[in-house]
Amino acid sequence: MSSLENQVAIVTGGAMGIGGATSRNLAASGAKVLIADIAIDSAETNARTIRESGGTALAVQADVSTASGIQSMIDRAIEEWGRLDILVSNAFSPGAEGNQMVLDTTEEQWDSGMALLVKAIFLGAKYAVPHMAKQGTGSIVNISSVHGMLTAPGSLIYEAGKSAVIGATRQMATEFGPMGIRVNAICPGHIVTERMQSQWDANPSGLEFFKDQYPLRKVGKPDDIANAVGFLCSDAASFITGHALVVDGGLTVQIQENFGVRQAHFLQDNPDTVLPY
Numbered sequence: 128m129s130s131l132e133n134q135v136a137i138v139t140g141g142a143m144g145i146g147g148a149t150s151r152n153l154a155a156s157g158a159k160v161l162i163a164d165i166a167i168d169s170a171e172t173n174a175r176t177i178r179e180s181g182g183t184a185l186a187v188q189a190d191v192s193t194a195s196g197i198q199s200m201i202d203r204a205i206e207e208w209g210r211l212d213i214l215v216s217n218a219f220s221p222g223a224e225g226n227q228m229v230l231d232t233t234e235e236q237w238d239s240g241m242a243l244l245v246k247a248i249f250l251g252a253k254y255a256v257p258h259m260a261k262q263g264t265g266s267i268v269n270i271s272s273v274h275g276m277l278t279a280p281g282s283l284i285y286e287a288g289k290s291a292v293i294g295a296t297r298q299m300a301t302e303f304g305p306m307g308i309r310v311n312a313i314c315p316g317h318i319v320t321e322r323m324q325s326q327w328d329a330n331p332s333g334l335e336f337f338k339d340q341y342p343l344r345k346v347g348k349p350d351d352i353a354n355a356v357g358f359l360c361s362d363a364a365s366f367i368t369g370h371a372l373v374v375d376g377g378l379t380v381q382i383q384e385n386f387g388v389r390q391a392h393f394l395q396d397n398p399d400t401v402l403p404y
């Protein structure tokens with residue numbers, strides 16, 4: 128029997144990228160997966176892929192930045208399968224990655240970005256936990272980023288939001304632990320999703336420059352994060368909660384002085400490199 132057999136999972140932003148791979152991974156481990164995404168056509172495509180592979184999946188359109196969107200998503204899972212065991216809060220705000228210097232960021236940009244990056248995680252837990260508590264067990268995995276640990280200039284909302292995800296995860300772990308519910312976060316490094324692939328196809332030298340930044344000399348794939356999510360949701364991680372699992376090919380463990388020198392040598396050896404930004 129698969130490790131997640133008969134469990135019910137919700138993956139927000141589950142149509143493509145990290146969320147898409149996570150939906151497929153959980154389904155392959157036996158879970159019934161509700162794919163929640165604003166892009167319903169892509170969500171339906173991923174659900175169909177899972178079903179064609181012998182898994183169980185349902186796609187719903189949901190705006191997870193709102194309480195009504197979260198509630199309807201969870202209600203649908205309960206209506207369809209009668210329980211909820213796993214919530215992966217992965218919904219992503221592409222606009223939050225833009226060039227938002229503090230002095231140039233508008234209130235509307237802040238509110239919109241933080242609603243998807245942070246409020247969605249709070250609301251997801253708020254409405255999912257009562258169902259998990261009834262059965263005395265559950266797992267929540269919140270997708271943060273290495274940007275939640277180390278920050279970059281010019282991306283206020285993303286850096287603040289991903290840092291907040293780690294703080295919220297730790298707080299929730301202490302609050303929900305007595306109910307038998309574990310809460311963890313994952314901090315991915317650079318993951319080449321479908322959305323990123325076209326960028327790197329247009330700039331292969333920039334991708335090689337990115338790969339050289341990692342001790343493993345490669346960047347990540349969505350499956351790398353999906354595998355980590357699957358582990359945290361499984362019984363193999365039954366004594367792990369409140370943890371921010373870094374899945375970054377070693378990016379964040381490097382001493383910056385050595386790292387900078389190595390990058391300088393890379394550019395000397397590869398003078399035709401087109402930097403990505």
